[in-house]
Amino acid sequence: xxxxxxxxxxxxxxxxxxxxxxxxxxxxxxxxxxxxxxxxxxxxxxxxxxxxxxxxxxxxxxxxxxxxxxxxxxxxxxxxxxxxxxxxxxxxxxxxxxxxxxxxxxxxxxxxxxxxxxxxxxxxxxxxxxxxxxxxxxxx
Ligand code: DQA
Numbered sequence: 783x784x785x786x787x788x789x790x791x792x793x794x795x796x797x798x799x800x801x802x803x804x805x806x807x808x809x810x811x812x813x814x815x816x817x818x819x820x821x822x823x824x825x826x827x828x829x830x831x832x833x834x835x836x837x838x839x840x841x842x843x844x845x846x847x848x849x850x851x852x853x854x855x856x857x858x859x860x861x862x863x864x865x866x867x868x869x870x871x872x873x874x875x876x877x878x879x880x881x882x883x884x885x886x887x888x889x890x891x892x893x894x895x896x897x898x899x900x901x902x903x904x905x906x907x908x909x910x911x912x913x914x915x916x917x918x919x920x921x922x
Contacts, residue, residue: 791856845872850919
């Protein structure tokens, strides 16, 4: 059975409450069972942290044994060389996900520090993007 980690960064614990016009009204805790039922053949692990170093620790922990990581790094996407370096150090592929279409938003969201290290990027499809990313990473 393939093992994939879904890793959410800062403020994504507030999904469902946070700016619902942009991120929707569904919490990730409510979405996770839906996701698990779509991929019964995949062992889906989930972790969220608001702390950059904890995201790095988690990626280092699973990145040499799991089959892939689906990463929504939140705002660290736009700032973190440390996340990019970590992604580049791992053995498993990482797919970058954004719920919103970051290219339709403020200019500071147009650049990703981490894309260069990722297998692919999914953005703008709401929570459905996590499904697309799991498909992408499990077929890579
Ligand atoms: C986000 C987009 C980022 O710019 C933002 O900082 C987030 C969420 C998204 O999922 O659309 O926290 O990654």
